């Protein structure tokens with residue numbers, strides 16, 4: 001039985017609200033938590049297959065040119081080294097197109113520093129690394145293009161509505177400001193790693209991936225084989241943040257090496273390799289123009305950006321994504337231009353678009369509020385559109401104003417410093433700032449199978465199966481909660497199996513669609529099971545209650561174990577992106593409030609406290625959702641204060657390609673963060689009324705901190721991150 005949901009009308013059933021098990025929404029522990037903290041959860045580098053060989057990637061030490069010779073013979077003569085592989089199929093990032101487009105053996109064209117050019121495989125990791133370090137190459141270098149300002153550009157998105165220039169001229173108050181954000185790295189805790197093993201034509205890959213259903217196809221394309229012959233397993237993933245949405249070169253290299261050597265091969269990337277060889281977030285230059293009338297109504301809104309990527313890449317950081325619908329203004333201009341650079345492929349890094357587009361928009365709104373003499377919250381509320389200002393469609397549920405009001409009350413916004421630079425405690429200048437959060441919402445096609453069966457002890461057991469991943473977000477927990485809720489079972493009687501490409505295909509973890517998509521698939525499978533049970537017992541489905549392993553309806557009462565006496569009951573659920581998605585603008589919203597102290601002598605900024613309020617539809621697990629918001633806010637703190645990938649303008653190498661020099665916020669940088677989740681159901685979003693929350697906590701967070709720094713110091717810094725040198 002397969003229940004398919006198609007959204008040609010908003011989901012009217014809020015069935016989860018009527019369930020009695022009491023699991024959904026609760027701050028329950030992750031069922032996988034104990035495995036992780038006891039070291040029994042198997043991560044990508046821990047499969048230790050018999051006869052395994054080790055591969056280490058060798059990468060181009062220059063950013064543009066051609067490799068004319070690779071000294072493989074000398075390396076293959078070294079003790080322990082098995083093979084030096086220079087297979088064209090892994091020479092370019094799989095994200096950069098299929099193998100057909102990559103050069104075949106021989107002279108190898110290099111597009112960025114760090115591009116893989118060879119794999120040294122040896123009996124031990126040490127021997128492979130030694131061989132990789134000793135490998136000699138000859139090459140012809142060309143001048144690399146590193147600076148977006150001097151690069152050739154291509155036009156991306158371009159929207160013009162009305163006449164922004166005229167609106168700017170006629171306005172009562174305007175802001176015309178240019179902001180800069182640097183390249184970011186995903187910095188997932190677990191570096192990329194793949195272990196490949198072949199049995200005949202069947203390839204199994206154990207690794208760290210976000211979206212298995214897509215990843216097997218990417219690998220099939222790269223290798224030129226059939227995806228049906230690929231089995232991928234990623235039961236535990238130590239973070240991805242976009243860098244594992246697509247497979248990285250180590251997966252292709254491991255698969256090729258394992259085939260050539262006819263034994264399992266593991267290839268792990270070092271941290272510098274993750275920086276240089278997987279994915280970066282583009283640097284951005286963003287011009288924000290705001291025009292407002294005397295009542296604080298926006299009449300014009302412009303958001304034009306310069307981003308970058310490699311030649312030929314289609315992705316461009318979608319910085320204007322939420323700007324399109326967040327605020328009203330008749331005259332609009334949004335544009336994205338793409339500079340073609342010789343830097344590592346730019347792609348999706350946590351909350352692509354809003355991560356860097358929302359803080360700058362919210363900085364500009366802060367500048368405008370000051371010019372108008374308005375409370376920043378008031379300015380935002382005056383400009384909430386009734387309908388999408390460009391597409392003239394309605395919004396689904398939108399808790400933006402409520403998030404601002406709730407946050408203001410919780411934070412004590414009315415007691416904020418009202419004079420920029422005017423509140424001082426000794427050496428420290430104190431400031432307060434706020435910003436809005438917005439992130440587009442979507443779902444992906446997803447299926448899940450749920451099976452009700454009897455465990456050995458006779459009790460009822462639900463097994464949830466999908467190739468969905470848990471990248472640290474809490475998928476195991478939330479899917480178990482949905483199934484337990486729907487089938488009336490405690491968490492301990494639900495087993496969720498994930499991260500295996502042979503299970504029903506899901507949408508994977510990415511773009512914050514994971515929980516909504518796979519959660520809906522599990523919900524639909526459970527609905528189908530409830531129908532089957534009703535039919536079996538001759539009961540009316542609407543009157544069926546399932547709780548604590550019992551089925552009740554009117555005077556009928558059965559244990560689930562009895563219902564399952566003559567065999568298990570199984571069903572699949574499938575959700576597909578709905579027809580209504582084009583007719584209703586869906587997004588998650590929120591607001592941040594923070595207090596900073598900026599040292600007047602050293603220029604260092606300390607975040608003192610921060611509140612984030614978020615409306616993301618139904619919350620499936622208060623604890624894991626809150627943790628996602630903490631994580632997002634930490635990203636925001638990093639973006640505001642420390643995170644910046646620095647390329648040497650002369651040769652394009654990443655100067656700070658490790659976590660010692662690429663400064664992520666650490667515990668000492670972090671005050672207690674307060675997260676408030678609003679009670680919301682979004683009937684347009686999916687059958688379980690959830691929206692994406694994973695990335696929401698980041699989408700504007702940095703802007704609140706930078707607004708607070710202005711409030712503390714009276715200095716507007718428009719160049720992220722706000723390091724001390726910029727403040728002094």
Ligand code: MOS
Nearest residue numbers: 241242350510511
């Ligand atoms: Mo998302 S870019 O996969 O964090």
